Amino acid sequence: MKTDIKLAGVGGQGILSIATVIGQAATAAGLHLKQAEVHGMSQRGGDVQSDLRLSTDPIHSDLIPQGGADMILSMEPMEALRYLPYLGPEGTVVTSSKPFVNIPDYPNEIALQEELDALPRMTKMDIDAVAKDLMAPRSANMVLLGMAARHLAILSPDDLRAAIRTVFGRKGEKVVEDNLKAFDAGYEGL
Amino acid sequence: MKGKRLLLGDEAIALGALHAGLSGVYAYPGTPSTEITEYIQGDALARERGVRSRWCTNEKTAMEAALGMSYAGKRALVCMKHVGMNVCADAFVNAGITGVKGGLVVVAADDPSMHSSQNEQDSRFYGKFALIPILEPSDQQECYDMMADAFRLSEEVRLPVLVRMVTRLAHSRAAVEVGEPLPQNGLAPDSERGRWVLLPGNAKRQYAALIAKQPELLQRSVDSSHNVLEHRGSALGVIACGIAYNYVREALPQEVSILKVSQYPLPESLVRELAGASQEILVVEDGQPFAEEQVRGLLGPEYPVSGRLDGRLPRTGELNPDNVAVALGEPAGAVHAPAHSLAPRPPQLCQGCGHRDVYTALNQVLADYPTARVFGDIGCYTLGALPPFRAIDSCVDMGASITMAKGAADAGVHPAVAVIGDSTFTHSGMTSLLDAVNDNAAITVILSDNLTTAMTGGQDSAGTHKFEAICLALGVEREHLHVVVPLPKNMEEITRIIREETEYLGVSVIIPQRECMQTLARKNRQKKAAQ
Numbered sequence: 092m093k094t095d096i097k098l099a100g101v102g103g104q105g106i107l108s109i110a111t112v113i114g115q116a117a118t119a120a121g122l123h124l125k126q127a128e129v130h131g132m133s134q135r136g137g138d139v140q141s142d143l144r145l146s147t148d149p150i151h152s153d154l155i156p157q158g159g160a161d162m163i164l165s166m167e168p169m170e171a172l173r174y175l176p177y178l179g180p181e182g183t184v185v186t187s188s189k190p191f192v193n194i195p196d197y198p199n200e201i202a203l204q205e206e207l208d209a210l211p212r213m214t215k216m217d218i219d220a221v222a223k224d225l226m227a228p229r230s231a232n233m234v235l236l237g238m239a240a241r242h243l244a245i246l247s248p249d250d251l252r253a254a255i256r257t258v259f260g261r262k263g264e265k266v267v268e269d270n271l272k273a274f275d276a277g278y279e280g281l
Numbered sequence: 282m283k284g285k286r287l288l289l290g291d292e293a294i295a296l297g298a299l300h301a302g303l304s305g306v307y308a309y310p311g312t313p314s315t316e317i318t319e320y321i322q323g324d325a326l327a328r329e330r331g332v333r334s335r336w337c338t339n340e341k342t343a344m345e346a347a348l349g350m351s352y353a354g355k356r357a358l359v360c361m362k363h364v365g366m367n368v369c370a371d372a373f374v375n376a377g378i379t380g381v382k383g384g385l386v387v388v389a390a391d392d393p394s395m396h397s398s399q400n401e402q403d404s405r406f407y408g409k410f411a412l413i414p415i416l417e418p419s420d421q422q423e424c425y426d427m428m429a430d431a432f433r434l435s436e437e438v439r440l441p442v443l444v445r446m447v448t449r450l451a452h453s454r455a456a457v458e459v460g461e462p463l464p465q466n467g468l469a470p471d472s473e474r475g476r477w478v479l480l481p482g483n484a485k486r487q488y489a490a491l492i493a494k495q496p497e498l499l500q501r502s503v504d505s506s507h508n509v510l511e512h513r514g515s516a517l518g519v520i521a522c523g524i525a526y527n528y529v530r531e532a533l534p535q536e537v538s539i540l541k542v543s544q545y546p547l548p549e550s551l552v553r554e555l556a557g558a559s560q561e562i563l564v565v566e567d568g569q570p571f572a573e574e575q576v577r578g579l580l581g582p583e584y585p586v587s588g589r590l591d592g593r594l595p596r597t598g599e600l601n602p603d604n605v606a607v608a609l610g611e612p613a614g615a616v617h618a619p620a621h622s623l624a625p626r627p628p629q630l631c632q633g634c635g636h637r638d639v640y641t642a643l644n645q646v647l648a649d650y651p652t653a654r655v656f657g658d659i660g661c662y663t664l665g666a667l668p669p670f671r672a673i674d675s676c677v678d679m680g681a682s683i684t685m686a687k688g689a690a691d692a693g694v695h696p697a698v699a700v701i702g703d704s705t706f707t708h709s710g711m712t713s714l715l716d717a718v719n720d721n722a723a724i725t726v727i728l729s730d731n732l733t734t735a736m737t738g739g740q741d742s743a744g745t746h747k748f749e750a751i752c753l754a755l756g757v758e759r760e761h762l763h764v765v766v767p768l769p770k771n772m773e774e775i776t777r778i779i780r781e782e783t784e785y786l787g788v789s790v791i792i793p794q795r796e797c798m799q800t801l802a803r804k805n806r807q808k809k810a811a812q
Binding site: 101102114115118123124125126127128129130135136137138142150151152153154155156157158159169170172173175176177178179180193194195196197198199202203206262 | 285287289312313315316396397449450452453454455456524527528530531532601602603606613614615616617618619620621622623624625626627628629630631661664668738810
């Protein structure tokens with residue numbers, strides 16, 4: 092079994108933390124893993140993406156081929172659409188619904204939401220609002236991971252919860268609890 | 282110590298070097314190589330062993346310091362991005378002539394597709410140019426494993442060894458099985474002066490000795506466990522270099538004969554063997570057609586060879602599983618068309634960044650000087666070329682801002698303004714400034730100091746708190762040297778100074794000085810966490 096995830100967002104939104112948690116869970120579950128990140132110039136408020144590949148068998152390429160991703164997991168709706176050519180025939184898009192507008196020519200929002208809604212397998216949520224309601228505004232990325240957990244057969248929600256504890260453990264119990272709360276809210280679709 | 286660890290390719294290089302008994306890493310930050318040195322700086326074993334790891338002023342000082350450590354018998358590592366090879370080339374090529382004592386490994390991280398670079402030059406040409414062995418790992422495990430091999434090889438053949446990385450390997454994470462650390466070498470300075478004093482008489486002897494070593498280096502490549510010929514009886518034979526091997530395997534599992542090349546000189550007899558067993562050869566390599574040109578020469582014009590030179594693979598840009606699959610006749614391709622609701626989202630200067638205030642002021646003043654030209658340099662502030670600022674007219678190489686401004690001023694351009702960051706200035710701008718001062722060039726230098734090497738993530742900058750002293754010592758006149766704080770509230774003062782200095786027909790330096798927002802935020806977070 093293999094799962095290829097295209098992680099997307101805007102520099103500073105915390106996509107690498109999502110990758111770290113999934114990576115930790117995959118390692119603990121004994122899966123093979125490759126995770127290609129973007130460092131350097133692209134991080135300054137520009138689009139960022141990371142290719143995350145999990146498999147029970149050895150993985151060759153660090154990059155996901157076009158038409159190969161099982162999931163596009165995005166912190167931002169337009170960034171989810173950017174990687175559509177990578178989405179596989181049965182692939183799912185899991186995304187934040189709230190645009191992050193830091194460019195003058197951001198596309199028409201209604202058209203953008205319609206294009207997302209037209210996808211066969213797509214789930215979106217205003218993860219920032221959910222995280223804010225939970226009094227954990229910095230945990231929006233874990234809400235998104237919770238949403239993704241519904242569609243990740245290769246890892247169980249408990250694998251991911253354990254990984255959240257490990258990854259955020261050194262930041263203190265409050266941070267761990269906030270992130271778990273956010274993850275559960277995303278998972279339950281609240 | 283032993284066990285599996287999740288590591289970036291860069292981190293695997295770092296840990297592999299540490300476990301090979303490293304005594305010092307010498308580097309200047311540069312994407313995608315920065316994480317190698319950062320890993321060593323944060324590693325407990327490195328601290329315990331006293332491994333030297335302070336950032337160097339530039340790649341040339343790094344290369345020379347490493348050569349000195351090698352001379353003293355210890356194992357040294359030099360890391361840089363590909364264009365850093367241009368900066369250290371003098372020392373690098375001559376280290377091939379002197380040879381080494383302690384193992385000396387040079388890691389060059391190439392950036393095909395120019396994700397964060399000005400070109401996509403292929404560092405393997407430098408290795409061939411210097412006539413030294415090159416290793417090119419294909420995955421993170423090989424990054425770790427090859428470092429011990431590289432140091433051993435370096436000491437056995439008494440030459441520097443070049444390790445060639447590419448962005449996708451440097452910045453991709455995978456589990457790596459790590460072993461036990463080897464002991465460090467003891468102090469044992471070389472005393473063969475004839476090797477190290479490159480007067481013509483010695484240099485001729487050393488060069489002849491280097492040439493005489495070439496058959497041995499070739500034989501070592503042929504025998505190397507890093508070069509593997511996988512016969513599968515196919516008409517097509519694929520030569521896959523470094524990371525290209527992964528893309529070939531991704532597209533065509535188990536169906537094609539592959540020569541996996543991860544050590545150079547190119548193993549000629551293995552290439553001939555593959556060619557003899559196949560009807561055509563496809564060379565798959567990231568970067569420039571380094572191996573392909575050699576394979577074409579080796580097999581002659583009659584043998585069908587394809588790759589980047591004939592367009593079967595793109596001539597520019599990095600390899601990926603898609604373009605390699607197409608070259609192998611196995612295109613998978615997209616099932617979803619590109620979306621319509623899309624706009625590019627380029628990187629930009631952070632909100633609150635001091636460079637923003639610098640460009641605001643500069644644009645305000647230069648609006649009155651239609652003939653003005655602004656020569657930029659390498660760093661975050663290069664983003665000043667993009668909207669909303671569109672404030673610079675050039676960005677070429679580290680330090681070029683000042684010297685290009687001087688040359689343009691010599692030709693009659695006025696005002697000629699240079700914009701250079703603090704770390705780039707100490708890297709390669711100080712000599713430029715000395716030229717300008719000595720010739721009394723009519724240029725205005727804006728040395729935008731954010732107290733760090735920001736673009737690569739906030740590494741220490743070599744000249745912090747020394748810039749006024751450096752400029753004065755280089756001969757900049759006191760009355761034409763100004764330090765300002767780039768904040769909107771100081772805009773009137775800053776624009777006044779820029780205006781006055783552009784009118785002055787000599788060298789002036791304005792130093793806008795304010796800490797990078799990113800390093801400031803990081804320090805505040807650390808302070809908060811400590812409370």
